Amino acid sequence: MSTGTGRKGLVLSENRLLRLFTFFFFYFGQGLPVGLTIVAIPAWVAANGGSSANVATLVGVAYLPWSWKFAVAALMDRYSYLPMGRRRGWLIFAQLLMSGGFVGAAVLAPGPQDIDALIMVTFLVMAGAATQDVAVDGLAVDLLPEEEQGTASSFMFGGQFIGRALAAVSSGIGLVTLGPAITFLLFIPVLLAPTLYAVMIREHPGEKRFPWSEGQASAATLAVQTSKWLGWDGLIWVTLKSLLRGASLWFVISQSLLRVAEGMLIPMWPLLAVTFLAMSTEYYTSMVSTLELICAIIALGLGSALTLKLGARWSVVLVCALNIGLVLVLMTAQPVWAQRPFFIALTACWALLTILSSITTNPLRMQLSDKRASATQFTIYNSIANFPVAIGAWTFAWLGGIEDHVRTLTGAAVIFTLAAISFALLRMPRPSPPPEVQPMPA
Template sequence: MASIALAGDRLILTRSKPLRLLTLFLFYFTQGFPLGVFFYAVPAWMAAGGAGTAEIATVVAAANLPWTLKLIDGFIIDRYTYLPMGRRRVWIIGAQSLITLSFLALALFNPVPTEVTLIAAMAFAANVAVTFQDVGIDSLAVDIMEEEERSYAASMMMASQLLGLALATWAGGQLFEAFGLPIGIAILSIVPATVMLYGIAIRERGGEKRLPWTSGQSHRENLEVQVDAWRPLIKGAALAMIPLLSIILIPVMASRSVAYGVIEAYFPELFTQQAGWTMSEYTDLISLSSLFSGILGLVLGGYAVQKIGTQRALIVAIFGCAALPAAFGLLPGLWAETWFLRSYVFAFDLLAFFVLASAIPLCMRMCVPAVAATQFTLYMGLGNLGRPVGNAMAAWADGIGQPTLMFFGASAVCAVSGTALLFVRYPRRESIRKAVAQKLVQGEGIVPRRD
């Protein structure tokens, strides 16, 4: 195994598997911070301050909106970059710095829990930054990860995001309750700022610049696959997305996010105003559940998906995600019971983790190097359309006094997408890439260098 630091030429991703995995871990870990803050800690802080489901849903929907629009990010990142620093790294560093600045801006504005417009604007801005970082690191993984690394890498990516979400949710709940929002969010900004410095230190390939004013040049492999015009980029992405196997992946990804959209919008009120939990008790539960799923996924996720089979694991997980909301909706009499609420959160987080851990390798198989950022982002971005749908479903069902309907709706979406998976079979990546690549001017692109 290659060492992370090589004498005279250090911290180059294509030369070190451990460095590649560490990089994915760190950036996905910091992705969890804005998610934990704006999907759980801030909604809990708002609910404790008297905000209702509709107000919380507005903030959560604003945080979700960039994730539904991030398919645009992929086109931008594939089309425009600064190749002397690598195809993806300039976007990753820039986005990471904006995450840090968005946290500090929220601390500076210091809104009260009922200032929904201001909080929603900050949630939107922070998640715009996160989506660009997410697309950048995802496309970097497609560029440089070996096929045999991907099942484990996908599990590790999602596990590290959950660990970051867990830490941010727990720390946010504790800090906001003890010191208030400004001090709490300022303290949390230290983590993305530190990882931003790590992003400056690494390089994608040998000979590249770390920063625009340092020495280095564009790598030959990046020059050969870079698409410098909109027409072939859009055509390549369209050709890659048209096959039925690609189309089926989109509702599968979206169905999981519908169920999460319901949880994010409705659970803060359910826990703090109906079940009698404090803000920190709710955020502690979300944090502990995310931590449990993240650690279990980090240790066993990749192995389990490989052992069961990627597609079979996805089918099992998505039908599990259909069964849980249905059971929750059928048992409203238990909604105030601590054991029932805890069990649901833990079980759903674990199943939802395995949906992504098994779906991401399938998405990566479908990606063609020349349009990887655009194509992979289309999968993930369209999949995130489910979250605002779940937010709206929760606000509507709670508004008419029938909250069970939001859980039945989330269950139905998962069941339908899971059924579609029973009638198709996903081949290995090589056959898909060759079938699409022969229609593109760029060809197949460059195979990542092995350790």
């Protein structure tokens, strides 16, 4: 595959650097509405006297479209206008949905008391973001060779964290100083940039840019497209068969162990900050947001280097081992980390390891996903990864929580160890040979 610009324009399958930039750019665009709807708008409403119920409703509505991503993914795998590419039409639709939500918000200019209007805006832009997430993930599984998956994952998650952080800060300031109308209006050209980019690129050579343009579906796309729901080669059976393979089930177990352990640290960290260091809510949230942005930038290079040097599987094992080390420091060196500079350093390590966990497991999900059901299977893996976090939070409380933090941390260390062993024993399937692709007739 070429790494130059080539003579065929912006064709993803032909250009490695273009692929990496594309995944960073789309994930950056995806992070913008996330930062606005999950961070800035709830904080704005709360600061202007909004009730806890109103804030909770807005956050719940923001997450709602992400709960049915697997259904959108199945529709995306089954129905696409292939002459424009398997994912590009859905990408354009998702970007337009996000942009339309911001246009509506700029016109309505809802204040912090206009909860119904804010709910509508939140739902529209997050429905677009969730759809875009599915389309980009499917595109990654379809187009990325194995050796690029770790680097691309670094760019994807780094882009999302950067977009989310910048949107949260800028929209938070804008809503207070410029008002909602101007703030939402200023986001529109930023969101239109990835929309126009989605129009300009092509997945494979010879595809149409618009429905009325010249071009045709690529043979590579036709070779993996499912034409029905049921039957041995239907989307449902293909997905189930791939999910129930031994390597897939072992990965789900390994991933679940890792996520349970991570879920135990999520509620513990703010409690450590408040209980042992007397940090205020404002100081703690500002510290974590700043560190997450810095760590996301670091992870762009570090995640790529790890997966290229060690491979995705052993990179996850290393992340688990580093988490064990972090937990042991918390267990045995309280006089040290109870000092604010050392706790900030440990928080930076925790934030970086959290991002690296996503970066290093992402290529494994890609490799296990059948290209015929790539969006569906990949989305199911992501959905399965969320439930163990809740189990981890419950385990944190069951073991004694912050009141018995040594016992709780011991439990987390044990589970991180089991996760490391499980990933070390994971045997990934050999890459399937690419389907026979015959040149399309002129």
